[in-house]
Amino acid sequence: MIGLWTLLYKELLRFWKVGMQTILSPLVTTLLYLLIFSHVMAAHVQVYPGVGYTAFLIPGLVMMAMLQNAFANSSSSLIQSKMSGNIVFLLLPPLAYWQFFTAYVAAAIVRGLVVGLGVGLAGLWFTPVALAHPLWMVAFALAGCAMLGTLGIITALWADSYDQMATVQNFIILPLTFLSGVFYSIHSLPAFWQALSRYNPFFYLIDGFRYGFFGVSDVSPDLGLLIVGTCFLALSLATLALLKSGYKLRN
Amino acid sequence: MTPAIEISEVHKRFGNLHALRGVDLTVAQGEFFALLGPNGAGKTTLINILAGLSRATQGSSRVMGHDVVDDYRNARRALGVVPQELVYDAFFSVREMLRFQSGYFGLCKNDAWIDELLHNLGLTDKADTPTRLLSGGMKRRVLIAQALVHKPPVIVLDEPTAGVDVALRQNLWGFIRRLNRDGHTIVLTTHYLEEAETLCSRIAMLKQGQVIALDTTHNLLSAHAAIQVRLKLDPNRLPDALRPLLVAEEAGCFRLVLEDYSRLEKVLATLREANVSVDELEVSKPDLEEVFLQIMGKEVAR
Numbered sequence A: 001m002i003g004l005w006t007l008l009y010k011e012l013l014r015f016w017k018v019g020m021q022t023i024l025s026p027l028v029t030t031l032l033y034l035l036i037f038s039h040v041m042a043a044h045v046q047v048y049p050g051v052g053y054t055a056f057l058i059p060g061l062v063m064m065a066m067l068q069n070a071f072a073n074s075s076s077s078l079i080q081s082k083m084s085g086n087i088v089f090l091l092l093p094p095l096a097y098w099q100f101f102t103a104y105v106a107a108a109i110v111r112g113l114v115v116g117l118g119v120g121l122a123g124l125w126f127t128p129v130a131l132a133h134p135l136w137m138v139a140f141a142l143a144g145c146a147m148l149g150t151l152g153i154i155t156a157l158w159a160d161s162y163d164q165m166a167t168v169q170n171f172i173i174l175p176l177t178f179l180s181g182v183f184y185s186i187h188s189l190p191a192f193w194q195a196l197s198r199y200n201p202f203f204y205l206i207d208g209f210r211y212g213f214f215g216v217s218d219v220s221p222d223l224g225l226l227i228v229g230t231c232f233l234a235l236s237l238a239t240l241a242l243l244k245s246g247y248k249l250r251n
Numbered sequence B: 001m002t003p004a005i006e007i008s009e010v011h012k013r014f015g016n017l018h019a020l021r022g023v024d025l026t027v028a029q030g031e032f033f034a035l036l037g038p039n040g041a042g043k044t045t046l047i048n049i050l051a052g053l054s055r056a057t058q059g060s061s062r063v064m065g066h067d068v069v070d071d072y073r074n075a076r077r078a079l080g081v082v083p084q085e086l087v088y089d090a091f092f093s094v095r096e097m098l099r100f101q102s103g104y105f106g107l108c109k110n111d112a113w114i115d116e117l118l119h120n121l122g123l124t125d126k127a128d129t130p131t132r133l134l135s136g137g138m139k140r141r142v143l144i145a146q147a148l149v150h151k152p153p154v155i156v157l158d159e160p161t162a163g164v165d166v167a168l169r170q171n172l173w174g175f176i177r178r179l180n181r182d183g184h185t186i187v188l189t190t191h192y193l194e195e196a197e198t199l200c201s202r203i204a205m206l207k208q209g210q211v212i213a214l215d216t217t218h219n220l221l222s223a224h225a226a227i228q229v230r231l232k233l234d235p236n237r238l239p240d241a242l243r244p245l246l247v248a249e250e251a252g253c254f255r256l257v258l259e260d261y262s263r264l265e266k267v268l269a270t271l272r273e274a275n276v277s278v279d280e281l282e283v284s285k286p287d288l289e290e291v292f293l294q295i296m297g298k299e300v301a302r
Ligand SMILES: Nc1ncnc2c1ncn2[C@@H]1O[C@H](COP(=O)(O)OP(=O)(O)OP(=O)(O)O)[C@@H](O)[C@H]1O
Pocket: A251, B014, B017, B019, B037, B038, B039, B040, B041, B042, B043, B044, B045, B046, B084
């Protein structure tokens, strides 16, 4: 167990030491979105009855920031270790593959929650936001960060260069987060896109997370959590299998 | 007693490249063992398999009796490896790295031993320096310290002295020798053969993925104990009878190679008969470097 704690501590220390880059900068970017979109759209859109657009936007942005940062944390840490070769420091000790997995995912969750909390608190300064079902909110936040932390591990394991890593981040993760209903409710989309959105697991994360705040959602939160939980479980099993096989780590 | 290291019938292929071709090797506990071979012979590949950094295509290995695949946790606990590549983690200081490494091995209060390691490796005043700011030789020393945090019974050093200055090299070997006297098994690779000759009691020579020589240092040296004689002659002419012994002619001197000392008498007699007198005579015993070249060369010819 000491091994797991040490690795988690190291991972936390790693992003904490470069907090400017890992916490402050995503915080500022997300707040810029909030500033611009709420300014431009607030007068025109009301998604849920009785919920202002800015208030609607905040949970979406918080979740988006959490997802992106959870992914960034595990993926960048692992790819850096792989590229620089210092991954041997983790491969030589008797760390079990599930300990390795748990530490990376836990660190990703912490980073996601820290950034998400920052965005959420700063958002309160713009407009008050209700908190109808805090437990649902927490459940979806944890599930989202864990899922993206896991995706980050898989991507970094697979990638042979920073370039491949960035490709996945920019062409898969980023569009999926943007197109999952951060800025709109999918009910406002044409039927085709609405149907397609239901195949995007990130949609359920944002929708469920929003339910935690407003008690209103496009999909029932139980179903959402079931879908998200299944995705996370499948990804975890895949990652554990990759780690156990030594895929690209113990060539 | 369980051997410290047991490697049996290990093959490793990288695509078409057959990097290890059936290596068998046993190192007993307490040995000071050298693994020698030219660049690309497969030394690092073999060490990686032992350390679990890479998997053998075929064959099995054990560290202190623990299979490196099936019982990897115990095998790794028993092993400390100094990798050949100079790797470091840019985020952390020397002490942080050593604390983390201890933690990964399940040790939490290890500061006394870490301080001793830092002291022995001349790193005490660099303890709080970020590793990225260290010189190459110092990074190498940190790697050595990292390999020793958990006091492994078996220590494998892949070219530990590459890029380390002379004074520290002496210190380092003093320290490793002490570990060996305390019962640790040491395996090292090096291209400085005089190091291997003075330190190691047994040597394996690897070439193109095969062990082509495996013996005690003493036996290797005496089996190839051809002695070399450098002669300055007057007149400067080598009798034909001695031509077959000639290996080199340099600056008016002849270099002959003799199987053993008893042949020296014959050479001198032949010279006397030919009315050639000896101006200078110098006899040298072969060192490991020559033995190494002979063994590697013989294999080429075959
Ligand atoms: N990951 C890899 N992929 C493909 N080939 C490899 C890989 N690692 C090593 N090799 C090849 O295997 C052979 C043995 O390499 P190895 O690093 O074990 O040599 P070595 O004896 O340690 O040499 P040196 O003295 O230069 O360190 C070389 O031909 C090398 O190119």
